[in-house]
Amino acid sequence: MATQLLLTGVPAFVAHVTGSTAIQFAIDENDFNPANLISVDLANNTSLPPAQWGNVEVDISTAGGYSTIGPRFRSGAYIGAAYIAEKVRIKFAGALADWPPAGDDIYQYQAVLRANGDVRRFHGFKVNVFAPTTGTVAHLEFIRPGGTAGSSVNPRRWIDLADASVVDPATNGFTTITAQSPVGTIGAVFLTSTAMASQSLDKPKVPTAFGM
């Protein structure tokens, strides 16, 4: 039985450091309302074994991880991204009311970790089915966060939707684009970290203005 963890990426501007790994951060650099601070302990991260994923609050900030704050204070980074676990997202839903930015979908900022013998990482991308799918191989236009379909800067890739080493299958509930999706369908594909690197899509966290 696979164990999985859903992580949501948010901008992180560290406001308070209460321990070497215990911090509070805001997702807006101009928001100084204490009620909007999100508290996490960066030590409760995805390096924990899958059996303890219930304790995870945030993704690792080291190689392979998506968080970029910390990982330890006061020498760590104060501005960056934090990929928070679903329980943290729900707990601080009020502070995250304006996230993601208008026009973007939450899956563009989400990552999935799935343990089934080994641990695999996936990250969500917003895509537009660009051309008729050939068998299970789809021609997809990748829409960057903050972007729109049809932009000339959007990368286009041929992706085999049936290849589990590339795409998280739609049956797992995260990828919504299938071989049957008609041209012009906009939806989610969750790519493996290996596929992201090989397709030069390893920087899904585009809004650099947000410190990501």
Place this chain on the structure above:
Amino acid sequence: MVRLTVISDSADRELDAVRRTIAAFDRVTDSDTLIDVLRGHALRRIHAATLDLVGHSRDHGFLVLGNWVLDDSPQTSATFSELVRPWLDAIGIREVRLLGCSTGAGERARTALKKIALGARREVFGTRRYVSRRDYDARGFVSDDVLLNSSGMPPDRRDPVGFLLGAATAVPLAALELGAGPRLTSEQPLLPVNEAVAATIIEYVDCSRSWVLPGLLAEPNPIVLWSEHNSIRRLELLLDCQVVRAYGAYPDDEHGRLFRVKDPIALSRYLDEILRSRNALRARST
């Protein structure tokens, strides 16, 4: 051991050539295996001052170890600060060298050097040009002159003696008809050896180029003498074994030619061993 060499474990002709050249190294495929390798050395109480990471470089001059790109991202810096640094401390590593092509040449490559140095809290060096198998010998990387840090500065010299490369002559040791040089006295630190020992001492010398410095007044210690083809050969070790002076036929019979020693510490140790065994023999015979 003064240095550890770690090579990216990727099927590759160039890296294979480097692997065949270096006598002792470890293979890594990612950050986890690098940490495993360092942990293994630390637990075996191996001490080293330099960690050489060998691989190809990717865009911007980022070194790649297996599938790990040592880029300028916060994750790379954090990996060094959180996961690698404790083992560097345990081993005694003082400097990390990223040995790929031009890993210190570009702006982002320098940023990566800076961030890794901040994470590792050590000097981190990259390279300013392409490197290849010719930059290695059995002990590891030898072209220290291509190294620079994130500020573009070369490493501080460990040896206080330096010769300008531009002043070197292309006369190798093999071109000299080695001779006994100027007159010797018994007060001088003479070290008679056999041909085999002399050959071993010469192995420590960079025999490919030489300098002529008639005004150098350094005292030799020791003066190695041996016999070959019925004539006396002489090699003077100067400046704590950092430099060797050899005498040849005219015009090198008076001031000699100077050659750099590749590893003065190792040569000193070798000479200490010879002297120790001789002293032991002398004590036994008396």
